[in-house]
Amino acid sequence: MIRFVTALALGAAAALAHAQYPQKPVRVIIGLGAGGVADGMTRTVTDRITPSLGQPFVLENRPGAGGNIAMEAVIKAPADGHVLLLIGPALVINPALYRALSFDPLKDLTPVSPVAIAPFALFASATLPVSNVGELIKLARSRQGKMNYASVGAGTAGHLSAVMFGAAAGLELTHVPYRSIQLAIPDLVQGDVQFVFNAYPPLAPMAQAGKLKLLGFSSPKRLAAHPEIPTLSETGLPGFEAGGWYMVLAPAATPKDVMARLNTEFTRAIAQPDVAAALEKMGFEAAPMSQAESERFTAREAEKWSRSVRLSGAKAD
Numbered sequence: 001m002i003r004f005v006t007a008l009a010l011g012a013a014a015a016l017a018h019a020q021y022p023q024k025p026v027r028v029i030i031g032l033g034a035g036g037v038a039d040g041m042t043r044t045v046t047d048r049i050t051p052s053l054g055q056p057f058v059l060e061n062r063p064g065a066g067g068n069i070a071m072e073a074v075i076k077a078p079a080d081g082h083v084l085l086l087i088g089p090a091l092v093i094n095p096a097l098y099r100a101l102s103f104d105p106l107k108d109l110t111p112v113s114p115v116a117i118a119p120f121a122l123f124a125s126a127t128l129p130v131s132n133v134g135e136l137i138k139l140a141r142s143r144q145g146k147m148n149y150a151s152v153g154a155g156t157a158g159h160l161s162a163v164m165f166g167a168a169a170g171l172e173l174t175h176v177p178y179r180s181i182q183l184a185i186p187d188l189v190q191g192d193v194q195f196v197f198n199a200y201p202p203l204a205p206m207a208q209a210g211k212l213k214l215l216g217f218s219s220p221k222r223l224a225a226h227p228e229i230p231t232l233s234e235t236g237l238p239g240f241e242a243g244g245w246y247m248v249l250a251p252a253a254t255p256k257d258v259m260a261r262l263n264t265e266f267t268r269a270i271a272q273p274d275v276a277a278a279l280e281k282m283g284f285e286a287a288p289m290s291q292a293e294s295e296r297f298t299a300r301e302a303e304k305w306s307r308s309v310r311l312s313g314a315k316a317d
Contacts, residue, residue, distance in 0.1 A: 021081055021258050022055045028248070031070030031087040034061040037201070037282050038246060042086050044278045045115055048269040066090050066155070066316065068101065075108040079253035081262060085109065088246050089157045089305055092298065096306035097155045098316050106302060111294035112248040112262045115270055116284035119219035119243035120161050120197040121204075122232060123212045127191030133215050134236025136195065137169045148174045150184040150196040155316055160308040161197040161218060161242040165232075167311055168240055175312075188212060199244060200226075201283040218242045225280045245287065245301075247294070263291050 028046065032038045039059060046057035062070040067090030077083035091105050122133060130136045140147045151159035154177055166173045176193050178184040181202055187193045189211045196203075197218065207214040216232045217223055220241050232240045248266055250259060267288035269275055276286035289297060 025056045025058050027058050027083045029070045029074050029085050030061045031067035033063040045269050049265045071105045075103050079251035081254050081258035085249045088244050092302040093305045096309035108252050109249040110252045111298050113266045113289050113294050114247045114287040116279050117245045117287045118284045119217045121200040122215045123203050124195040125188050125191040126213050132235040133232045140171050148176050148193040150176050150193045153177050155314040157244050158197045163312040164242050164308050
């Protein structure tokens with residue numbers, strides 16, 4: 001009888017704690033360095049949530065190991081909704097890329113919602129006689145695959161997007177990794193490497209100055225912010241889609257009612273017109289999704305990116 005009463009008391013206390021969520025500030029661990037667009041994007045959304053949630057958000061950058069440090073920190077945190085993760089495709093790339101992870105992010109974390117999607121742009125050297133992706137493919141074939149592409153490292157989303165591109169176009173291409181996109185720019189401008197898949201904002205000024213050619217976006221449809229720029233799918237590579245995104249996740253054992261509250265708060269904030277407009281200025285498209293939609297999105301992305309890792313042969317320790 002005592003055990004029964006104790007169990008009831010503990011259950012009631014847990015239920016009360018969930019009902020009162022959150023009871024303290026919510027930490028968002030970001031798997032990227034401080035000062036980047038991920039910080040601004042996260043702050044834009046969480047500032048909108050704070051009044052209705054009743055607690056502030058504290059952003060904490062934990063870069064390193066391709067996002068593994070941040071993921072592991074959240075996985076090991078109490079599963080009560082007070083520690084969340086913001087990360088991109090590393091969530092689904094790293095399980096296929098790293099040989100011996102001590103955790104499985106796809107099982108140990110559960111999605112709250114994607115925040116935003118950022119299709120990659122395909123930038124080509126202005127030295128190439130091409131104006132769209134179809135012409136780039138024809139040129140590569142005429143060179144019998146002797147074409148190089150840049151990335152910011154093996155196993156990164158930009159590298160793997162180029163791998164998917166090569167597979168879809170039937171090309172054998174040479175990967176040239178750099179430590180940063182800034183280091184790749186001189187070689188792209190000179191034509192020593194011929195193209196790169198990258199986020200749009202960092203290289204847009206080079207395209208506007210005529211030093212690079214923007215061939216299109218890797219999105220399924222034209223972006224609302226840049227309706228004049230075609231997709232790769234419509235200009236030579238039907239069905240091609242690849243790019244970055246950012247998602248909020250929580251430890252897998254987080255109570256369902258807390259997850260439901262978080263999903264409601266985040267999706268409501270992301271869907272606000274002024275928030276979506278702010279994200280658009282950063283080069284993103286707002287992507288609020290229900291929990292079920294978020295899970296399906298994650299599963300699709302995991303299948304796509306793990307296949308690309310296998311095609312690339314990339315491995316990390």
